[in-house]
Amino acid sequence: MPERVADERAVIGELVGSRAAAWDVAGELPLDVLRKLGSQGLLCAQVPTTYGGPGLSSRDNGELTAHAGSLCSSLRSVMTSQGIVAWTIQRFGDRSQRRTFLAELTSGKLTAVGFSEPGAGSDLAAMQTRIRPDGDGFVVDGEKKWVTGTRYADFVLIVGRHGDGEGAAAAIVPVDTPGVHIELLPHPMGCRAAGHANIRLDNVRLPASHVLGGGGQPLSMLFTTALSYGRMSIAWGCVGILRACLDAASTHVRHRRQGDVALADHQFVRGHLAEMFIAEQVSLRACEHASRCWDSASPDMGVMAVLAKHVSAGHAARGAATAVQLLGSAGAEDGHVVARAFRDAKLMELIEGSNEICRLILADHALSTSGRHTTPDESEAGGRTRG
Ligand SMILES: Cc1cc2nc3c(=O)[nH]c(=O)nc-3n(C[C@H](O)[C@H](O)[C@H](O)COP(=O)(O)OP(=O)(O)OC[C@H]3O[C@@H](n4cnc5c(N)ncnc54)[C@H](O)[C@@H]3O)c2cc1C
CATH class of the missing domain: 1.20.140.10 (Butyryl-CoA Dehydrogenase, subunit A, domain 3)
Known part of the structure; x- marks a missing residue:
């Protein structure tokens, strides 16, 4: 039987080589490696081909992820975050959001996902971040902790409460939007090159097209x-x-x-x-x-x-x-x-x-x-x- 996802594994193997130890010590992954993997859809390889992804099954993506994990857990962590965001967009985004953002995630744009907050770790129901409708868009206020991959991200998926109600929303927040404050975590115990950061969002204004499915999903x-x-x-x-x-x-x-x-x-x-x-x-x-x-x-x-x-x-x-x-x-x-x-x-x-x-x-x-x-x-x- 041919080895599963042999070509995709080879791409990761070639780009990582024996450099993971140096990345770990330096506490940083090379951006060009992430962009190359991203542009081939390999950071979120279950994205269907209709949206520009490789369309791997969970089983095949699993083998690819295990291969990345065997070489460099920091890189695998970034893959995990990119995959979570892609999957959330696939499940909760409308047709236009799926087309736009999944295409970006399979062509080199990088992302991260923020759930955890100072008062909401294991108990995510305690989340305080708000994503409020405001005029023809939304405003986001809150704080997120330990967000893997933020150092490299073009945008972050922020999960919070929707408006004043009990429902939830997930918002795509470009990191250069006014009101986004990023504080890198300098010396994490492990996955040291995964680019963790705390993020504060102060009155961050977004177009309506950046809130998946318009929001209001059960948390x-x-x-x-x-x-x-x-x-x-x-x-x-x-x-x-x-x-x-x-x-x-x-x-x-x-x-x-x-x-x-x-x-x-x-x-x-x-x-x-x-x-x-x-x-x-x-x-x-x-x-x-x-x-x-x-x-x-x-x-x-x-x-x-x-x-x-x-x-x-x-x-x-x-x-x-x-x-x-x-x-x-x-x-x-x-x-x-x-x-x-x-x-x-x-x-x-x-x-x-x-x-x-x-x-x-x-x-x-x-x-x-x-x-x-x-x-x-x-x-x-x-x-x-x-x-
Ligand atoms: C390397 C790393 C990467 C991360 N990446 C991300 C990311 O990308 N995005 C993001 O949003 N967050 C991220 N996090 C945060 C992570 O999700 C939280 O650390 C995790 O959910 C645990 O929350 P906490 O640290 O607040 O611990 P707490 O919830 O305070 O838990 C502390 C301890 O108490 C125990 N405990 C808590 N509640 C209960 C209970 N009901 N019963 C029994 N025991 C309990 C826990 O098991 C744990 O042992 C990351 C964290 C790390 C360390």
């Missing part, structure tokens, strides 16, 4: 839709982190000798490697299943995205820590692939639903489907087996 529908894409993207990115760690650790323990034998000949070391391989495979299977649900528009798509993200982020955080352990001091250099993975992977347990929030969602799902996990026939068969 939970807007952010669940957007976050589902983000969760899929992060989950696949974590598969990439695990692959990079597994490669680095296996190569190291095969060549490094201590106690007159290769590290790989110590049983404890082999045990660690086995755990990392299990982690990569389990995460991959969870992602593949979630992508199958996405591609078939299954009603389970949202919950399977949460499951895949939770499983993969946890495995990536633990797997990266194990990889550092196996490399010892060799993996402790700034910018080393496992050192980066260790810092980057930990953050994946915090975002797009922290571990705790994912578990709450999964528990709600378990409760709402209780009684549906065993059919009468299966219960009987189970009883017979045990008997």
Whole structure:
């Protein structure tokens, strides 16, 4: 079988090469690399061909995202944000907005997405940002935190409350609009080159054509839709982190000798490697299943995205820590692939639903489907087996 998305992976591989460590240390991605990937639609590769995108399935975009994640989590983070914005436009934009903005996102324009606020992290329902109709346009006021990719963005998708009501709205805000104030976050713990920033919006005036579908969507529908894409993207990115760690650790323990034998000949070391391989495979299977649900528009798509993200982020955080352990001091250099993975992977347990929030969602799902996990026939068969 031909390797999935081989051409697209090759483009990313060529542009990143072995430069990710230097980007991590410098805390910045080269804009020309982002523009080149963007202009080929590879930062939001599920955008349909009718809108100028590559039109990849979730499964194929997943492999592409894992590849980016194996090379550079900062780049993968920018891909995640671009993909979330494209998906939100696809779902909530009117025909003209889809045509205009998706064409921009697949031809080199860069974007970012702002949900989180000083008082609204895990609890996005506490959002205070307002997107108010005013004359023939809209006015945006509010504050957004930790917005990935802002450093490179031409426009930011800002999610807030619609007017004075309880509904929500998503507004496309060009970063050079008067009233937009950007403060870059200089030294994040991980994904250091992903261009995070805090954004303040003071009386930012926008034309009506910049508010998706005119606004008024239910808040939970807007952010669940957007976050589902983000969760899929992060989950696949974590598969990439695990692959990079597994490669680095296996190569190291095969060549490094201590106690007159290769590290790989110590049983404890082999045990660690086995755990990392299990982690990569389990995460991959969870992602593949979630992508199958996405591609078939299954009603389970949202919950399977949460499951895949939770499983993969946890495995990536633990797997990266194990990889550092196996490399010892060799993996402790700034910018080393496992050192980066260790810092980057930990953050994946915090975002797009922290571990705790994912578990709450999964528990709600378990409760709402209780009684549906065993059919009468299966219960009987189970009883017979045990008997
Ligand atoms: C690297 C990075 C990139 C980011 N990129 C973006 C971005 O592009 N756009 C954007 O809008 N935001 C972004 N964020 C913000 C991110 O979405 C939030 O950090 C995340 O939602 C968690 O919110 P918080 O940090 O306010 O933590 P809090 O919500 O204050 O949570 C702190 C701790 O309390 C726990 N907790 C909270 N509520 C509950 C509960 N009900 N039950 C049990 N435990 C709970 C959490 O699990 C967590 O462990 C980014 C953050 C990081 C670190």
